[in-house]
Amino acid sequence: MFIPSTRRTRAATVFALAAMLAVAAPVAEARPGGGGGMGSRGSKTFNAPSSTNTAPSAAPIQRSQTQPGSTMGNPGMTSAATQRPRFGGGFMAGLLGAGLLGALLGGGFFGGLGGIASMIGLLLQVGLIVMVVAFAVRWFRRRQGNPAPAGMARSSMSGNSNPAGYGSTPGAGAGPAMGAGSAMGAAPRGAPQPTVGKVDIGPGDFQSFEIALNDVQAAYGRGDVAALRNLATPEMAGYFADELRGNESRGVVNRISNVKLLQGDLSESWSEGRMEYATVAMRYAITDVTIDLRTNQTVETGEPEALELWTFVRERGGRWILSAIQQGR
Known part of the structure; x- marks a missing residue:
C-alpha cells in the first residue's frame, strides 16, 4: 500500500x-546496583561524596527512601514497602x-x-x-523544598596499616577537614540541623567492606534474597529483590564470579546520632554474564571492571551493612 x-x-x-524515550530510561549493568545510584546515606543522601583517587566523582543517587530535606535518621533501615512513589x-x-x-x-x-x-x-x-x-x-x-547540605567530617587515617587495595583519602591524617564534594549549609527552615560526628575507620573496617563486596555480589549471583537481607538495609535488599524478580520475568539469570578488589579509598565517614556511616570508593574486577534460562546461552556480558562507591551503615559498635551504591566516574 x-x-x-x-x-x-x-x-x-x-x-x-x-x-x-526508551533510550532515556536508565540502562543498568546486570550486577547489583549496576548503572544507577540507589539507597540512603543519611543526611548526605543528596550530597556528592568526597573525591578520592579511586573515584574523583560519583553519579547522584536516583532511587532513595530518603526525601529531600531529610536531616536525621536512616530511612533505608525501614521497610522498602514504605517508599513514596516519585512524582x-x-x-x-x-x-x-x-x-x-x-x-x-x-x-x-x-x-x-x-x-x-x-x-x-x-x-x-x-x-x-x-x-x-x-x-x-x-x-x-x-x-x-531543596535538599539540605550537611556538614561533613572526614575520619583521619594514619600509618600504612591499610589492607591491600585501599589507599588513604587525600588530606587524611590531619583530623576532620572539609573535603571535595562536601559543604556546610543550613537545613530548611523548621528542620533540625543534624549533628554530624567523626568516625574513625581502621584496617578491620576496610576488611569488612571488602568481604561485604564479595558476599553481596555472590548472593546476588545466586539469587539469594535471604542472604541479601542480612547483608544490606531493608531498602537495598528490596531493590535487589525487585531486580531479581525482573530478571525472572524476562527468563534470564545473572551469574557473577571472580570478584576481586583492585583499588579502594575512603571517601568519607561520619555519624548521625547512634548511626555511623562510611562511603568507600572501590574499583574491582568482576565476571558478569546474563544467561537465557530457556537456551542456556549468554545474552549479555558486563564490563570486566566496575567503579562504584558503596556506603555502609551500622549502629554504633554494630556490624556494617550496605546502605547505598553509586556509580563512580
Whole structure:
C-alpha cells in the first residue's frame, strides 16, 4: 500500500521520539546496583561524596527512601514497602506515552489535519506535553523544598596499616577537614540541623567492606534474597529483590564470579546520632554474564571492571551493612 510522504515522515518522527524515550530510561549493568545510584546515606543522601583517587566523582543517587530535606535518621533501615512513589514518574510517562500513541494512530490533539499541518500539529502536541510535565515537576520541587547540605567530617587515617587495595583519602591524617564534594549549609527552615560526628575507620573496617563486596555480589549471583537481607538495609535488599524478580520475568539469570578488589579509598565517614556511616570508593574486577534460562546461552556480558562507591551503615559498635551504591566516574 502506498503511503504519502508526509504520513511516512510523521510515522518516522513518532517512532524516533519513542526510541529516544526508551533510550532515556536508565540502562543498568546486570550486577547489583549496576548503572544507577540507589539507597540512603543519611543526611548526605543528596550530597556528592568526597573525591578520592579511586573515584574523583560519583553519579547522584536516583532511587532513595530518603526525601529531600531529610536531616536525621536512616530511612533505608525501614521497610522498602514504605517508599513514596516519585512524582512525575508513572503518571507523566503514561500521559506522554498516550499522546505519542494517539499521534501514531492519527488521534492526537491535532490529528486529521494532514500534510504539513499534521506534522506541525504533532510537534506542537509533543512540545505542549513537555511544557506541562516541566511545569508540574518544577511546581512539585518548590513544594518539597531543596535538599539540605550537611556538614561533613572526614575520619583521619594514619600509618600504612591499610589492607591491600585501599589507599588513604587525600588530606587524611590531619583530623576532620572539609573535603571535595562536601559543604556546610543550613537545613530548611523548621528542620533540625543534624549533628554530624567523626568516625574513625581502621584496617578491620576496610576488611569488612571488602568481604561485604564479595558476599553481596555472590548472593546476588545466586539469587539469594535471604542472604541479601542480612547483608544490606531493608531498602537495598528490596531493590535487589525487585531486580531479581525482573530478571525472572524476562527468563534470564545473572551469574557473577571472580570478584576481586583492585583499588579502594575512603571517601568519607561520619555519624548521625547512634548511626555511623562510611562511603568507600572501590574499583574491582568482576565476571558478569546474563544467561537465557530457556537456551542456556549468554545474552549479555558486563564490563570486566566496575567503579562504584558503596556506603555502609551500622549502629554504633554494630556490624556494617550496605546502605547505598553509586556509580563512580
